[in-house]
Amino acid sequence: MHIAIIGAGAAAAGLLDALAVGEAEGEEITVFEPGPSLWRGRPYGPDLDSVLVNAPPAIMSIRASDTRHYAGWLGEERAAAHLDDLLGHPLVPRALYGEYLSDTAEAALARLRERGWRTRVVASQVVGVTSAAPGSVPGAMPEARPGGVASADGGSRLSVRTADGHEYPAGQVVVCVGAGTPQDHYGLAGAPGFAGDPYPLAATLDGVPGGADVAVIGSGLTAVDVVVSLAARGHTGRIVLVSRTGMLPAVWQRPLGHQRRHLTAERVEALRRERGAVTLDDLAALLRAELDDAGEEYARFTGELLSSVSEPPAERLRRQLAAVGDPAIARRVLQEAAHQVGPLAWRLLPEPDRERLRRHARLAISVASPMVPVNAVTLLRLFDAGQLGVVAGVRKIEAVEGGFRVRGDGGDVDVDVAINAVNPPPQAVPGAAEPLVTTLLEGGLAELHPSGGLVPRDGRLHVLGDLAGGGSFITSSIPGLAAQATRIAAALTRRA
Structure with a gap:
């Protein structure tokens, strides 16, 4: 069996x-990948x-069977060398984590x-996948042929x-082409x-003058990266985070090693078997x-969670930084379960329940994708110094002479530079993969x-x-x- 893997990022x-x-032997x-950085992807x-x-490292293992x-x-x-004193765990530059992914992939090959196994990497972009007529070419590894296909079996x-x-x-x-392209919501391209x-x-920040007023479009983790990196370069200009909600990510708490007993993938799967949904x-x-076992109040936790939507960003940041070492498990359990149980649970939920969650999407993303404490400290320092602000309720951002004008709930804000930190929408087709996806749809191999x-x-x-x-x-x-990779690997080897 010949396995083609389209894309060479973390997946x-x-x-x-x-x-x-x-x-399997x-x-x-x-593997097909046109980009220069194998196994790392964009992030x-x-x-x-x-x-x-x-x-923290405990949830960054690319091997599902070994945390x-x-x-x-x-x-x-x-x-x-990279120990974060607040978190109590190492936090490395993402480029170093990219080395881990690269070393893991090369060791696997x-x-x-x-x-x-026979393996190769083809440095070319895939533009189509279609069904091919049966045929065979005797010998070992099939070679690429312009305009035609050679196959090692007749199936x-x-x-x-x-x-x-x-x-x-x-x-x-296996299609694993990464996330979509960041959206230009305000038509500022060019x-x-x-x-x-x-x-x-x-590369981006090299083009930003040190004293420029900067609008960072978005208020999620990418926006935090931009702000922290500007601060690390000694930026002296004003920085404003501009978005519709103005909600920042929550802050990671120090891991306690708590083992979930109830909110687990095994319990969710058992419920599905028992009830069908x-x-x-x-x-x-x-x-x-989970909270009852720990002596914590579910109603109090959910009330605090929902009230944080209207809490001023700097005050929420200050409160959560103070709680980094708090022994309460509630937020830790929810954060871990969002990634380890969430993908399975989401697919089992009825559509009305999914819609209930979508109405709280920004809060859910904030909790499930928190910032690390060291970054929160930097943001709070900039808030307290008056250098960082948040503009919520953004309705329009337009290019004007000498810069940009942001129109939000609190009035207009003029800046010199605008950096788009809006994440690509989930399940969006990356621009470079559009020709490939078109052939899959037209050939009946996949549907949207x-x-x-x-x-x-x-x-x-x-699809991974x-x-x-x-x-x-x-x-x-x-x-x-x-987890997805483990399931697909099992499916691939079952078919071998």
Whole structure:
């Protein structure tokens, strides 16, 4: 069986590792990736040291079966060098985490080759996948042929076409092309002083004068990266975070090693088997049981959670920084479960319950994707110094002479530079993958999910990562990618 993997970011690294720790032998893998940074993807490429991994090591392992895999790679010396005193755990630059992903993928390829797998990486963009007529070419590894396909077996197969006109045969295809493109909500593309995609920040911020007034469009983790990196470069101009809600991410609390007993993937799966469905009330009951065991009040926690929507950003930041070491488990349980249980639970929820959650999307994202305490300290320092502000209720941002004008609830704000820190919408098709997705849809190999993303209609096709249809509005995390990769690796080897 020939497996084609389209894309070589973190998802592909997780898939290769999952295949390598399995027992299947003698398969063939071709990875297609036109970009220069294999296995890192957009988030973990070379960048400023101020751009940190936004989570403790325990939830950053790309191997689902081993939560200490990343910590083991990091080692004691590097962990000590990057120890965050507030969190009590190492927080490394994302570029260093990219090295972990790269080392993991390369080690996986080496192990696969040792077991008889044939592997190669093709540095070309895939522009189409279609069904191919049966045929065979005797011999070992099929080679790319302009305008035609060679196959090592005579069975059912797919044809992977690259931008240079070559075609490659595949028995199974995994699409893991990463997240979509950041949206330009205000039509600012091409305006002098506008950065449509902030990453890599090293290049973007080189073009920002140190005394310029800067509008950072968005208030999520990407916006936090921009603000912290500006501060690290000694920026003296005013910085404003501008968004519709003005809500900042929550702040990570110090991990306590609490083991969830109720709000787990196993309990959610058991509910599905018993009842045929899982509701939001079921999940709330599991959370309540966790808090009851710890002697904490469910009603008090949920009340505080909902009231934080209207809390001034700097005050919420100050309160949550003070609670980094608080022994209460409620927020920790919810944050962990959002990534480790959330992807499964979301797919089991009835649509009315999904809609209930969508109405609280910004709050849910804030809790599920928190900032690390060291970044929160920087933001609070800038707030207290009067250098950082938040403009909520943004209705319009327009290019004007010499800069930009932001129109929000509190009136107009003029700035010199605008940096787009709005994350791509979940399940959006990346621009570079549009030709590929078009062929999948036209050939009946896949269909678009009503709420976004791509759903395979053919058993030979698999979708891994943010593009997978039917996922939640929370962007795929490393634990989510690792779990998906494990499931797809098992499916691939069952078909071998």
